[in-house]
Amino acid sequence: MQCHIISIGNELLIGDTINTNASWLGDVLTKIGIDVTHVHTIGDDYAIMKATLNTALDEADLIITTGGLGPTHDDITKKVVTELFECELKVDKEILEFIKKVFRERNIPFSKSNYHQAEVPDCCEALFNSQGTAPGMWFDRQGTKLAVLPGVPYEMKHLMNEKVLPKIQSSYRESVFRYSHYITTAGVGESTLSDRIIGDLTATLPKEVSVAYLPSPQGTRIRVSAYGSSREEVDEKIKPVIEHIKRKAGYLIIGEGKDLTLAEAVGQTLAEHKLLLATAESCTGGYVANAITNIPGSSRYFKGGISAYSNEVKMNQLGVNGESIEQYGAVSKAVALEMAEGAAKQLGTDMAISTTGVAGPGGGTEEKPVGTVWIGFYSNKQHFALDARFTNDRLINKERSAAVALEMVRRCILDIDEMPYGLKKNQA
Incomplete structure (x- = not known):
C-alpha cells in the first residue's frame, strides 16, 4: 500500500522548525x-495545499497530513479539506467541552478562535485529541484514507498511535512483512566501506532485498531491508547478506541496531574490559565527554574530563610543558601527547584521550589550516597521537x-593496529 505524507507549515520551509x-x-x-512513496513539505497556501492533496488522492492509498490545525489565521488545513470533500463544518460537542475544560484549568480566557477548533467537517470521523485542543480527522474517499493530524509532534504521535494506526491496520490487511536490519561501522568512509564489502553482492541480491549506506x-x-510474507521468511532472505557484510567489514563493525551510537559501543568495550577512561579536550570543549556521559551507566568506565581550552589550563591542570607550547604550538603532537598523559595521571585512569586543534572558522595558518586536529592517546601500553585534517x-x-577519538579508544582496547580513516600513529 502506498502512502503520501504531507507536512504543512511555512516554518518547515524557511527553517524555523525541523520536520521531525x-x-x-x-x-x-x-x-x-506501508510504502511511503512521497513526502511533501508545503507552506500555508490554500492553492498549493489543495493541489497537493488532489494529487495524493489520485496516487496514494493512504495520506497523512500534519500541521495547519491551530486557532490562528494561517492554519487553513481544515478549510481546505472541508471544501475539497464538499462538506460542512459542525461543532463536535465532546471536543468543545474538552477544550473549554482545558482553558478553565489553565485559567486562560476562551476565545472565538478556540471555539472554531471544535468544528470538524461533517463527512469525517473526528479523532479526539486528549493531548491538545486540535482534533484530528479521518476521511475515506472511495477506499483512499486520509488522516489529518496536528503538527505538534507529541499530539501527532499520540493520535497516530492511539487512533490512526489501528484504523490503518484494520483497513489494509497487508500480507507483506517488512524488516530492516542495521549494522553500524565507524572509522571508515562510505565509499571505502562500499568497495570493501559489496563486490558482486548487488548483482546477486534477490529483488526483495536491498542494501543502503547511511553516513554520519x-x-x-x-x-539491509527485505520484505516477505512473514518475519521468518524475511530473516531467511537477509541472513546471507548480513553474514557477507560481517565477514567483509570485520573489525569496522561496532555493533548492530538502528539506535546504537559510537559512544555506546565504546562504553560497552570499556566496561567489558573493566577499563577507566579520562578526557582532555581543547578544540572539542567537552564534546567527547558529553557523548560518553549521554549513555546511562557511563560512570562504570568514565572517571572524568578536563576541558583545557586555554594554555594556562593545559599547563596547570594537565601538566603540559610550557616549552612544548612555545616551541610547537598548542596544536601539535607534543601537546596532544602531554594532554593525554596528564589526564590519565591526574584522574587516575587506565587510559586517556586528548584533542587540540583549529576548529575554525578563523585561526588557521598555512602550516596549520582550519580543520587541523591532533588527537592523543595514552595508556600503560601505548602513547601516540593522530594528525587529522577535517x-x-x-x-x-x-x-x-x-x-575519531572514540573509535581510536575502541580499536586500542581490541588491539586493532589500523586507526580510524587510515590515520597514522605518531608515537611519543
Missing part, C-alpha cells in the same frame, strides 16, 4: 508494511574529532 514528524511517520509506517560524522550505518566548519570539526 515526517521521519517518525516514515519509520512507523514502514514497520507495518560518527560513521556509516548499513541498512573541514572548515567548526561544529563538524568537533563532531569528527570526537568520533
